[in-house]
Amino acid sequence: MPAAPSSPIPAGLGQLAGWDPACPEELPDLLARLSGLPDPRRRRGRHHPLPYVLAVAACAVLAGAKSLTAIAEWAADASDRLLFCCGAALRDPDRPCRAPSEATVRRVLQHIDGDAFDAAIGGWLTARAAASRAADQGEHPPPGPARAAVAVDGKSLRGAIRADGRCVHLISALRGDGIVLAQREVDVKSNEITAFRPLLEPLDLTGAVVTFDALLTQTDHAKFLVEQKGAHYIAVLKGNHPTLHALVKELPWKEVPLLDRTRATAHGRDEIRRLKAATVPRLPFPHADQALQIVRRRRTIRTGKVSIERVYAITSLTAHQANAADLAERVRGHWAIENREHHVRDATFGEDTSRVRTGGAPRAMASLRNLAIGTLRLAGRDNIAEGLRHHGRDMARPLAALGLT
Structure with a gap:
């Protein structure tokens, strides 16, 4: 039929x-x-x-x-x-x-689970970056991987104001290539200090160098990174550690040779950075091996106004593990989280003027912006x-x- x-x-x-x-x-x-x-x-x-x-x-x-x-x-x-x-x-x-x-x-x-959503995005970006590196290297990988750079910093979403008048505040971990590895929302009754460990706990940080500002310079954080995550740190010192800050500041820096000098012109400013490093035995901070002095001289091109800032830091990296140029690059790289993530989300996506403010939507939108920025950077686009x-x-x-x- x-x-x-x-x-x-x-x-x-x-x-x-x-x-x-x-x-x-x-x-x-x-x-x-x-x-x-x-x-x-x-x-x-x-x-x-x-x-x-x-x-x-x-x-x-x-x-x-x-x-x-x-x-x-x-x-x-x-x-x-x-x-x-x-x-x-x-x-x-x-x-x-x-x-x-x-x-x-x-x-x-x-209503999306923000932690799970950020973990999925960070995992996808990390896997995509690894696959891209493997394809570029082919059958001839480099002799030894460089220590990954991870910058940790927080950002308030100024347009996302809660009923109590507080802004939604997020803390992020940004890798040197511009990929946000992890992000968490800081509880309204807490601060970035309590969010630091949960942020980094799921990540493989073996051999990485984690940089953070003075607020996050805590002894527990240093122990956590070195002893549990197998990582190193570069931590900025300020008034929250007055004794240690005074000790490092009063070192005979005039006798320490200048190890690195860089100059850059951007955003209407001419900036010169100088870095000195000294190995200091028995620094009263867990696993600290070297003390750093960073001097920034900024000149506003339009007005000619000059400002000089001295910043002190400590690191678990020894002089054999990181030379002066490497240390200077990592200190400069910490500000990448401002320029490559926070500034882009504000200037390009208008994050601080966004009226999305209910529930977990502000954080979810920030996560989607991180995904977009990371995807573009992996594609080789610097102009987001x-x-x-x-x-x-x-x-x-x-x-x-x-x-x-």
Whole structure:
């Protein structure tokens, strides 16, 4: 008997012919990581999978979206094919993939587990960076990996003001290549000190050099990094350690030779930095081996005004483990967390003027911005604003950058 004629494929589903919904282990890596997050919504009334909503938000932010409304508008303009790549569930033939509404995006970002979301993003960026390095090195890896640089610092989201008048405050760990490894929200009744260890606990810091400012210069932090994480530290000294600060400040620095001098002109300022280092036995701080003096001379080009600042620090690195140039580069690199993350999120994404302030949404939006910045940096883009414009001109580009196609 002749075979029965096959039924026609509805027009909408025909666009997706040959595309089989992937099972979790076959999903692109980012979707796979997002699939492991707990869904904060009630089972009843879920119209979109959680990874889908988050992937759409990630693509929209990478295309330059600065608000929840802009994310929903990007999704509404996306084709069925693009939404399917983001993990959309197939619906009816006339409209196979439905875009999440602004209300859905808002609810998800307000209630998402921030720690789990940041861990998924940091894990994906780290794995992507490792894969990129392995591809670049090929069969001839370098003889020995350089010590990774990790800067820890906090940032307040000035537009995200809670009912009690306080801003949402986040603390981040930024790697030297511009990737945010981890991020946590500081509890309103606490400060960055209590968030430091939970921030770094999940990370592999073996051999890394962690830098932080004076607030985080705590004996427990030094012991934690060296004894439990196998890392080193460079810690700034100020008035919260008056005895140690006075001891280091009163060292005979005039007799210590200048080890490094650098000069840079940027942001309307001409800056000269000088660094001296001295090995000091029995410094009264855990695992401290060297003391540092950093002198910064800044001249404002427009006005000619000159300012000089002396900063003192200690490090667990010995003179054999880090030469002067290495120490100077790591001290300068600590400010990368300001220039490569905080400043970009403010200047390019308008974070401090964002009106997103309810629940966990401010932190989730910061996490999506970290993902966008890290993705662009891994693609070799230093100008983040230019990268956002590039991805905003073609809706398929964000998916390709995030590995969703």
